[in-house]
Amino acid sequence: MSDWIDIAALEDVPARGARMLKTAFGCVAVFRTGADEVFALDNACPHKAGPLAEGIVHGTSVTCPLHNWVISLETGEAQGEDEGRVATYPAKVEDGRILLDRVFLRARASA
Numbered sequence: 001m002s003d004w005i006d007i008a009a010l011e012d013v014p015a016r017g018a019r020m021l022k023t024a025f026g027c028v029a030v031f032r033t034g035a036d037e038v039f040a041l042d043n044a045c046p047h048k049a050g051p052l053a054e055g056i057v058h059g060t061s062v063t064c065p066l067h068n069w070v071i072s073l074e075t076g077e078a079q080g081e082d083e084g085r086v087a088t089y090p091a092k093v094e095d096g097r098i099l100l101d102r103v104f105l106r107a108r109a110s111a
Contacts, residue, residue: 004092004099010036013098018053018062021098025105028089029053030098031062031073038098039073040091046071046084 005023013019013032020043021030029043029052037060043053050066060073070079076086090101 003102004094005102005105006097007100008098010038010093010096010098013038016057018055018057020053023100023105025102028100028105030091030100031057033057033060033073036093037073038091038093040089040100041071041073041076042087044086045069046078046086047082052086 007021007023013030015032016034018029018031020027027043028040031039041052043051045052045064045066047064047067047069050064052062052064052071054065055062061070061079062073063070069082071086072079076088078084089104092099
């Protein structure tokens, strides 16, 4: 059972961009596609911990600003020949607000 928390307005995250957002359970990188889909991931690239929220969002992927690894926003998996994974968290938009699943965030904070 999900318990959604409101963390920001959709307009707080630019289209085809990202923001680091603080929650009661720590910071999460929130990405917004050109189609207004929202995804939440850990901010550290699996390669060298590059700040994914500072990367380039294209389609449903983000390219790490340090070494150009491409990470799927849907699965957190590195794409192409690169191997690694970033944790993802359920996110959705309702009434122009970004919501994250509290259960997943709580589990992340206690890990």
